Amino acid sequence: MSEPEPSIFTLIIRGEIPCHKVYEDEHVFAFLDINPFSPGHTLVVPKEQAITLDALSDESSAAIGRVLPRISQAVLAVSGTVDFNVLQNNGEAAFQSVSHVHFHIIPKSEDGSGLAWPFKSTQLDPDEGARMAEQIRNYLE
Ligand code: 5GP
Numbered sequence: 001m002s003e004p005e006p007s008i009f010t011l012i013i014r015g016e017i018p019c020h021k022v023y024e025d026e027h028v029f030a031f032l033d034i035n036p037f038s039p040g041h042t043l044v045v046p047k048e049q050a051i052t053l054d055a056l057s058d059e060s061s062a063a064i065g066r067v068l069p070r071i072s073q074a075v076l077a078v079s080g081t082v083d084f085n086v087l088q089n090n091g092e093a094a095f096q097s098v099s100h101v102h103f104h105i106i107p108k109s110e111d112g113s114g115l116a117w118p119f120k121s122t123q124l125d126p127d128e129g130a131r132m133a134e135q136i137r138n139y140l141e
Contacts, residue, residue: 007100009045020124020133023071023140027063030071032129035121037106038113040079040132044071044103051099052090064103072105074139078132081107085115095119 011017012031019031022042033041044067046060053061068086076084087104089096108114 004049007049008098009043009100009102010049013045013047020129022074022133022136023067025063025067027060028067030067032124032133033104033121034124036124037104037115037119037121038079038081038109039128040075040081040105040107040136042071042075042105042136044068044105046101048101050101052096053088053101054090056101060101068103068105070140071136074136075105075107077139078135079107079109081109081114083108083114087115 006014008017009029012019013029019034021029021031023030023044027047028044029047030042030044033043044064046056046064048057048060050056050060056064072084072086076082085104085106085108087106088102090101106115
């Protein structure tokens with residue numbers, strides 16, 4: 001069987017598309033969302049290129065589950081928030097736009113930024129992104 005076309009997240013994981021990386025281990029890669037709902041909005045992605053969560057291997061699922069709380073803790077500490085949403089969309093009708101499993105960690109601040117209906121995102125500022133990703137990496141060390 002032929003290999004599937006690499007998803008945009010696989011290209012990011014391979015380093016072929018730049019990102020503000022915050023975490024990496026054998027099975028998991030995490031980086032700042034390019035159109036954040038709030039400062040610190042992070043995507044946690046299995047390196048395995050499954051499209052939807054129900055197709056993900058036990059090994060990758062366990063690896064994601066192991067680090068989601070810790071990455072959330074770092075994102076909250078650095079963004080100075082307490083409340084947050086973890087969002088995970090599967091399929092186009094369920095608002096999935098990138099066909100590679102991913103978990104959003106979205107801080108919800110008192111000023112109202114974060115997940116709200118209708119969803120509203122901003123553009124990630126490169127300098128702010130570099131600063132915040134470095135702080136999250138440092139927190140995780
Ligand atoms: P979905 O709607 O599939 O749950 O979310 C996909 C997310 O991936 C969106 O929030 C979008 O901003 C983010 N995204 C799409 N392409 C890129 C990219 O090239 N780099 C980064 N950092 N985020 C991306």
